[in-house]
Amino acid sequence: MADTPMVAAHHVRLGSNSGQPMTRRDGIAKVTGTATYAADNHPQNLLHAVFAGASIARGRVTSLDIKAALAHPGVVHVMTPDNTPALSQDPDQKTTPFTARIDVLQNDKVRYAGQPIAVILAETLEAAVEGARLVKATYDSDQARIGFDDGEAFAPEAVGISTPPKFSTGDFEGNRKKATQSASVEMETPLQYHNAMETHAVVAEWDGDHVTVDMPNQAIGLAKPGIANYFGIPPENVTLRSPYLGGGFGSKAVLFGPQMLGILAAREMKRPVKLVLKRGQMFGPVQHRSATRQTVRYDMDADNRFLAFEHTANVSTSSFDNWLDGAANAGLSLYATPSISVSHSGTRFDTGTPGAMRAPGIATGSAVIECAIDVAAEKAGMDPLEFRLLNYAEKDPSNGKPYSAKALRGCYKAAADSFGWKDRPLKPRQMRDENGLLTGWGMGTSIFHAPFFPAKARAVLRKDGSARAETSGADMGQGAWTVLWQMAADGLGMAADDIEFDIGHSDLPDGSVAGGSAHTASAGGALFAAGNDVIRQLAEIATQDKDSPLFGAGNERVLGENGRLFKAEDPNVGESYTDILQRAGIEEIEGKGRGNRDKASTETYAMFSHGAVFAEVKVDPDLFQVRVTRLVGAFAAGRIINPRLAQSQLTGGMIWGVGFALHEEGIHDKRSGRPLNNDFAGYHIPVLADVPHLEALLVDEEDPHVNDLGVKGVGELGITGTVGAIANAVWHATGVRTARYPIKIEDLLKGAQALKA
C-alpha cells in the first residue's frame, strides 16, 4: 500500500500499522468473555426492569391491572402512565435530526404492537419477567393498518436523514419520447428488522443529578446531549459507556423509549436499573427497515444507451413519525443517463418507526434497480456486464460532478475474472449442473456514499516513551478497536502494541457517529491528526534544541516512526522520542486532531465507494429451492486500513445481501398488527450452509479528494449490488422474476408454471 503523499506539516506516515491485516485487538477479550457489553454490568443493589408491551397496534389502553404483578414476590414497583413523571422534553418533539419519537409511558396511546405500556421493576430478572406477564391491559382498539393496501398515504417532506423526496434533472419527458425501447420492473421489499445479536440494553445509575449509563450506542456524541435533554440535566452530567456493541446496523444510533425508561426508572427508584430487550421486543420500538413498493424504468436509445431513468418508491413509515427509507435515491449516481426523475411517497403502517438499517436507501433501491438493468440488458440483447460498461457513468449523472475516484471498471474486471463470467449464456434456463440443478449467473453494481463527519481525537506522548490515543468512537463488531488503533499508532509514529488506546466512552473527545460508513475516515482521520499534532510539537522541540542531532532541521523534513524522530533525507540522523522529552524535561505532549475533508473538494466531486458482485445460484428445477453457491465481489473504497477486517465487513454485507434476497421478512398479522415471526426460528437470516463460497476482492483505488488520508468506508457497500445480483442469477437459472423480496419458492413455482403455460 502506497504511503500517504507527504504534505507539509505531516510528520508521520499512514502505512506502518495501517495497511496491515492485523487481527482484532479486542479479539482475546471477546473470546475469553472479559469484554463487558452493557448488560454485563451489575452494579450493587441493582433492580431489573422489564417492560410489558401492547398487544394491539392502534388505540388506547383503557385500564391496566397491575395488582397481580405487584403482588408477585420480588416485584418492587410497576411504572404506568399514571405514576410516571413527565420527561423534561416532550418525547414527541424532535430537536435534532437524529431523534425519533419515542414511547415512554407519557400517555395511554398505543401506536404499535409491542409498545411499552408498563415497566416492571423487580429484585430479580425472573420476577420482573413474570410481573410483565401478569400485567393485564384492556384496550379501546382500532383496526391495525399494515401493508401498502391498508396503510394511510402521506406525502413526505424528506427521506433518509434529510434528503428531498423528489429529484429530477435533464429533459426527462423529451428524452423519454426519443427513446426507442424501455425496461421497467416493479418490486416490493418487506419490513426487515435489524436484530443485532446483542439486543438493546441499558444499565443506569444516578448519583444526584449525574447519571452513568451503560448502553450500546453508535453515536455517543449525540446520545449524551440527547439523554441530558430528556432528563433536564446538563450534558456533562451524563456519562455514557459503550466500549463494545454486539452489532448495531443503524439501530443503535438513536435513543429509544425502552432505554430511556430504564434511565427514568433508575431515577424514580433511586437504585441502579438494568433493562434488556427480549428478542421478541426487537420487533417494535427499536426501528427496522421500511417496506417498499418500487418501480424502476430505464429508457434507451437505439444504441442501448440510457436516455432517461425513473424510480418511484412508496415507502412505509409509522403512524406517528416520518422516517422513510430513501430507496428511490439509490440510482442517482449509478449509471450514465442525461435525465432522471425520482420520487418517494409514503404509507403509514401501525408499526414502530423505521430507521437507518445497513445501507439505508441504497440496499433497498439497488435491489430493484439492478433487476431493471438486467431486464434492459436482455431487451438490448447484451451481456449484463457489457451493458453496464456501455452505460458506465464517468460523471455523477445527477449533478455532472466528476467522481473523486472511481475504480469500478477494475472491480467489474477483477470480480468477473475471478468468477469466470465470460462464458455466460445470454438466455435464461441454459445451464444445468452435473446433478441437473438449474444454474444461473447474475451480477449487480455496488455503490455507497463516502460521507465524512466532524470527529475529534486526542493523543498524548509521555516522557517515558509511552503514549495514548483516544476518541469516543464505537466498535459494533466492525473492527473499530483495531482499525482506529492502527491509524492512531501511525499518527504517533509508533507501533500499535506500544500505545494505549481507548474508545467507547463519553468522556473522550467526540468521535462522531459510527454510521454512514464514515467512521474509519472520520474518527481515524481525527486520531491520525491528533498523533501528528503531538509529533509536530515534538519536532519543534527537537529542532530547536542545540543538543539534538535534529537541531536546525526544517520542520518539514523531520519524520516520526517507531518512536524515533529522524531526518527524512537521512534517516540515520535522529533520536528517540524519549531522549527528546527527557532532555527537554517535558512530562508529556498533548495533541488534538480532527479529520479533514477539503471544503472545495466536497463541492467539486461526487464521493462514493464502488464494487461489483457476481452470484451463482442453483435452483431445483421442480421444487425451486434456491441456493447461492458462489458470491464473488470486488470493491474499491480508497485506501484500505486493514484488508482482513475490510474483507470481513464486505463479506458480512454480501451475506446480508443473501438474506435480503432470499430470507428476511418481518411478518405482522394484518388484523392485530402483532409481529408473527419475532424470533430467530421464524425470522430467517442466512446460515453457514447458505453461503458456501464467498470472495471479497479489494481493488486498489487512490482517492486524492475524499479526505486527507484517502480513506472511504466498507461497512455498507457489500449488501448493495448483492441483492440484485442474486435476483438476476435466479432469473438466469429459471426465467422467472418475482414481484417481491424475499424470493420465495412459491413465487418461483407460480412463475415457472406461468412460463410453461
Place this chain on the structure above:
Amino acid sequence: MKAFDYQRPETIAEAIKAASKPGASYYAGGTNLLDLMKVGVRTPDSLIDITRLDDLKRIEPQKDGSLRIGALVRNSDLARNVDILSDYPAIAEALLSGASGQLRNSATVGGNLMQQPRCAYFYDPHSACNLHEVGEGCDALEGENGKHAVLGWTKTCIAVHPSDFCVPLAAMGARVVVDGPDGSREISIDEFYTLPGSVQPPGSALKQGEIITAIILPSDAKRFAPRARYIKLRDRTSYAFAIVSAAAMLHIGDGRIKDARIALGGVAANPWRAREAEDTLNGAEANEASFKKAADAALADAKPSGDNAHKIELARRILVRALKAAADGTPPKMPDLPGSVFAVGKEAR
C-alpha cells in the same frame, strides 16, 4: 415465566406419579417446552425433569429383530448410531435435516414426537388458538397461513406437525411405547397422533401422566435400507422447518416394486402416512410415471386451508423426488446436506 414446581424423579414410577397431577408436564431436552413457557403459551404448575431416567437412554436391538430406542436418546446420538445408519438410514437423514447441531444435541426422541406446532398464532398468547384452550377459535384461518395444512385439517385447527424424524417413523410403521398410571401399552404411530375434529384440536393419544418410554422400529423395515430417503423442502439451506417433506422407502425385486412405504411431512397435523400411494406402487415399475401416479394418489384429498394451495403441488413434487431418490439407492455416505434437495443426485453418492 410463571413460577413452577420442579421435580427430578429417579425412577419411571416416581415420574409417572408426579406427572399424573393436572398441570404437570414432563421436561426432557426443553428445546420446545421452555420456548413455549417463555412466551407464556405453556404455563405448567410443575415440571417433571426426566433426564435422570437412565433406563430411557438406551438403544437396544430386540430379539425379534426390531430396534428399541429409549425416549431420552438425544437426536444427535440417534442420528450417529451404527444400527440406525445401516438399518434405518432415512431416520438418520431426517434427524440430521432437522433444527441445528446445538438443538439436536439437546432434543430427545420423546420430545421430538411430542413437539408442538410452529403456528405463529399458537406461539402468541394474545391470539385465538384452539390449542391454547378448546373453543378459543383459530386465528390462523384468516391469517398468515401459507405454511399450514393441506390434508386432514378442519376449521378447528390447520396447523401441521413440524417433526422431520416422525415422517420416516410413520412411513415404516414404528410403534410408541408408553407407560402410565394405568400401566404400559404400545401404540402404532398412526394411532398415536389424533387429527383435529369438529371441536377437538389435534393432539396425541397420551393421557395425563403417561410417558413415552421408547419407540420401536420394526424389523421388517430393515429391508428398505438400501432404498430409503427423506427429502425436505425448506426456505433456507439448513436450520428451517419443512415446507413439505417426504419419506420414501422401496423394496424392489425383479425390476418391480414389491413393497413401498410413504409418509409426508409438513402437510397435516400428523406425519401423514400415504397408504393409497403405497398401494399404487405395489407391483409397479420403479419409474417416474409410477411415482407421479403415487403422488397424485397421496394428494388426492388435499385441499388448501388458506393461502397455501402451492403446498399441494409442492408435496406432490417432493414425493416424486423422494421416490426417485429412494429408487436410486441410499447413498453409501450421509450427504453433506442431509435431507436437502441439494443432496439428491450424484453429489450424494
